[in-house]
Amino acid sequence: MITIRLNGADVKVEEGWTILEACKFYGIAIPTLCYNEGLSPYGGCRLCLVEIGEGHRAKLASSCTYPVEEGLAVHTDTKRVIETRKMMIELMLSISPNSKVIQDLASKFGVTKVRFKIRNEECILCGLCVRMCREQMDGKAIGFQKRGYKRKISTPFDIRSEECRLCGGCIYICPACQLRCQGPEADTAVCNACLTMDPTCLDHYDELQCWMYDAGRCGTCVREKIEKEKTVSSKS
Amino acid sequence: MDFDRVDKILKAYGMKETHLVSILLDIQTEANFLPREILSYVAKKLGIPLSQVCRFATFYKAFSLKPRGRHVIKTCLGTACHVRGAVKVLQTIERELGIRDGDTTRDFKFTLETVNCLGACALGPLVVIDNDYYGQMNTTKVPKMLKDY
Numbered sequence A: 001m002i003t004i005r006l007n008g009a010d011v012k013v014e015e016g017w018t019i020l021e022a023c024k025f026y027g028i029a030i031p032t033l034c035y036n037e038g039l040s041p042y043g044g045c046r047l048c049l050v051e052i053g054e055g056h057r058a059k060l061a062s063s064c065t066y067p068v069e070e071g072l073a074v075h076t077d078t079k080r081v082i083e084t085r086k087m088m089i090e091l092m093l094s095i096s097p098n099s100k101v102i103q104d105l106a107s108k109f110g111v112t113k114v115r116f117k118i119r120n121e122e123c124i125l126c127g128l129c130v131r132m133c134r135e136q137m138d139g140k141a142i143g144f145q146k147r148g149y150k151r152k153i154s155t156p157f158d159i160r161s162e163e164c165r166l167c168g169g170c171i172y173i174c175p176a177c178q179l180r181c182q183g184p185e186a187d188t189a190v191c192n193a194c195l196t197m198d199p200t201c202l203d204h205y206d207e208l209q210c211w212m213y214d215a216g217r218c219g220t221c222v223r224e225k226i227e228k229e230k231t232v233s234s235k236s
Numbered sequence B: 001m002d003f004d005r006v007d008k009i010l011k012a013y014g015m016k017e018t019h020l021v022s023i024l025l026d027i028q029t030e031a032n033f034l035p036r037e038i039l040s041y042v043a044k045k046l047g048i049p050l051s052q053v054c055r056f057a058t059f060y061k062a063f064s065l066k067p068r069g070r071h072v073i074k075t076c077l078g079t080a081c082h083v084r085g086a087v088k089v090l091q092t093i094e095r096e097l098g099i100r101d102g103d104t105t106r107d108f109k110f111t112l113e114t115v116n117c118l119g120a121c122a123l124g125p126l127v128v129i130d131n132d133y134y135g136q137m138n139t140t141k142v143p144k145m146l147k148d149y
């Protein structure tokens, strides 16, 4: 057992844990994307950033890869952390705005605009599929190739791999393969529908009636809150 | 290049995965490129996934998965060479050889590549063929330079 200073409180953690694991243990939520419990950490998405150290020497580190050490000071919710996290989400949005996982993250963390060029790529290079294939599916069929702006995920020589068992594990885990729900403005870079939409059933009932148990997230029965506010203000 | 030769290279590096880049470099030097069968063979012998070997083989510009010509022409398109007309030089070479940047002539004599600064800007526009430097290049010098080979 070693002691770290987590958001100002001295807490005991197991040696060999990562900061992320320690935060989880103490119930501090940290968003992640390229991390998965069953796979080795990769540290690619930088969403799980925390600040380590104190004062002006504090620096950002990815909590999913950083091991705890005696006396380590960790802050999980500083201004710097939150702003950087939003920036990472914004960057990922610009690469792959069609991903539901990333759109959800944007809504959750209040990213409402994208200032970068929209690239509409099918991959954000999080490496989850590669690790899934290699570590859980025993496939070893896919990997990173090339570098820089040409970097991509592919099979050796870009041909059908003999090692792939067509298990679908890579697709299952891919955050970019989950297409975003088709809200009213499906072509925009940021959806944010979860922030601005209202299930219509609430006009008639006290409780949500969604039999999908998904609180209008598919966007078929909802209307925009902004619309409603507009009509209210025009009437008055 | 046959598998016995690959075996020798692998042995020289103690069959260690950590030496993968050196192993691939040796193969590249001998065979002039990295043939698919040989990459598969290396992966099998070292006991690592082929996808991992390919990750390295596609990462470095020193490696080529396509057969290369006997002579490699590197045209510098770095800033200093660029402003002195490197693009024109490149276009002339392309026209003379009938190939594009990154391609190899049909008789496997030349492979044409571009680089971004060779660290000899004072000589720009610069073209390097194998290990010979051709400085202060211009379009009229290109045919003469190619005739040397």
Ligand code: SF4
Pocket: A132, A133, A134, A137, A138, A139, A140, A141, A142, A163, A164, A165, A166, A167, A168, A169, A170, A171
């Ligand atoms: S479908 Fe093929 S590439 Fe994807 S995880 Fe399974 S074995 Fe790997």
Ligand code: SF4
Pocket: A122, A123, A124, A125, A126, A127, A128, A129, A130, A153, A170, A173, A174, A175, A176, A177
């Ligand atoms: S294909 Fe999907 S899982 Fe694989 S690296 Fe790209 S975004 Fe990640």
Ligand code: FES
Pocket: A031, A032, A033, A034, A035, A042, A043, A044, A045, A046, A047, A048, A049, A062, A063, A064, A065
């Ligand atoms: S979850 Fe830690 S960097 Fe992606």
Ligand code: FES
Pocket: B076, B077, B078, B079, B080, B081, B082, B116, B117, B118, B119, B120, B121, B122, B124, B126
């Ligand atoms: S720019 Fe060509 S050598 Fe530097």
